Amino acid sequence: MQNMNKPEKNLLLPSYLEQSDAVKQRFDKLKQRNVILEVKGLDKVYKTTKGETVALKNVSFQTHKREFVCVIGPSGCGKSTLIRVLAGLESYTSGEVLLDGKPITGPGRDRGMVFQGYTLFPWRTVKQNVMFGLEMNNIGTNEAGREADLWLELVGLEKFSNAYPHELSGGMKQRVAIARALVNQPRILLMDEPFGALDAQSRCKMQTHLLEIWRNIDITIVFITHDLDEAIFLADRILVLKAHPGEVLELIEVPVPRPRNTSQFTSPEFIATKARLDALIHPQDEKENTETPIQQRMIRFVNVQDNVE
Numbered sequence: 001m002q003n004m005n006k007p008e009k010n011l012l013l014p015s016y017l018e019q020s021d022a023v024k025q026r027f028d029k030l031k032q033r034n035v036i037l038e039v040k041g042l043d044k045v046y047k048t049t050k051g052e053t054v055a056l057k058n059v060s061f062q063t064h065k066r067e068f069v070c071v072i073g074p075s076g077c078g079k080s081t082l083i084r085v086l087a088g089l090e091s092y093t094s095g096e097v098l099l100d101g102k103p104i105t106g107p108g109r110d111r112g113m114v115f116q117g118y119t120l121f122p123w124r125t126v127k128q129n130v131m132f133g134l135e136m137n138n139i140g141t142n143e144a145g146r147e148a149d150l151w152l153e154l155v156g157l158e159k160f161s162n163a164y165p166h167e168l169s170g171g172m173k174q175r176v177a178i179a180r181a182l183v184n185q186p187r188i189l190l191m192d193e194p195f196g197a198l199d200a201q202s203r204c205k206m207q208t209h210l211l212e213i214w215r216n217i218d219i220t221i222v223f224i225t226h227d228l229d230e231a232i233f234l235a236d237r238i239l240v241l242k243a244h245p246g247e248v249l250e251l252i253e254v255p256v257p258r259p260r261n262t263s264q265f266t267s268p269e270f271i272a273t274k275a276r277l278d279a280l281i282h283p284q285d286e287k288e289n290t291e292t293p294i295q296q297r298m299i300r301f302v303n304v305q306d307n308v309e
């Protein structure tokens, strides 16, 4: 009997470049929106006593309003350097980094950050953690409290507002971190492998949850990950970097329609995109070239299966 979990070996997948009309229209609209973030010819060289490391070389891309961009690449390709430059926490060697057309020169309220490590204050309650940024901006306790309540509701943690971080699961801590980043109503949310420390199930829940939040509010997101599935599931476009030096290989438009759901992980466009990312990030795994024009545009399912982790 045929194993239903195993697709037929000779099934052909569409090219990751093929888009349905709905997806194409979505991208056309997206590209007409204002550019929030513009990175032009960005270079970052670290100089240490041991020598120089070119962490980023000639990196250029644009992020449009309400776009969800994922940045992916092997360890050491400069992902964290890029997000730290965008956050204004790291200087850069040359190029331009513009937020709403203005150069980024340091940290600012217009950018919210969520990192992998849990960065909550352990001595503050959930609500007090979310209120912190507002208090730093001289917003009174009453108003800060009201704002915090709203954002805690948005991330589904209103019942835990008086809990302390140690009483929360990893996923809940990251939801607090998201609320804390959003409470200042930034123009852009910068996330560096925020779900990297979570177990697979919590991670999956948080991805769905983040997409819900993103759908409900006016926020642009730059999200760093090294997880191919995560990038495809979340992103409109994926910026693929290579290491040593950190350079852009490709900016991929994800052909998977929205709204996203977990059943799409096995859809042909999802698998085709994953195969492309895998080939870019692990080029030694690329299989030999196909010959006919149709085969040049299609990827044999059997090869894709071999490439997928």
Ligand SMILES: Nc1ncnc2c1ncn2[C@@H]1O[C@H](COP(=O)(O)OP(=O)(O)O)[C@@H](O)[C@H]1O
Pocket: 046, 047, 048, 053, 054, 055, 073, 074, 075, 076, 077, 078, 079, 080, 081, 082
């Ligand atoms: N503060 C630093 N000083 C010197 N070199 C650094 C520093 N931070 C990162 N690097 C180097 O820059 C490169 C990119 O690092 P990073 O941005 O952390 O990459 P990723 O987040 O993709 O793993 C690596 O070779 C790393 O060793």
Ligand SMILES: [Mg+2]
Pocket: 079, 080, 081
């Ligand atoms: Mg990193």
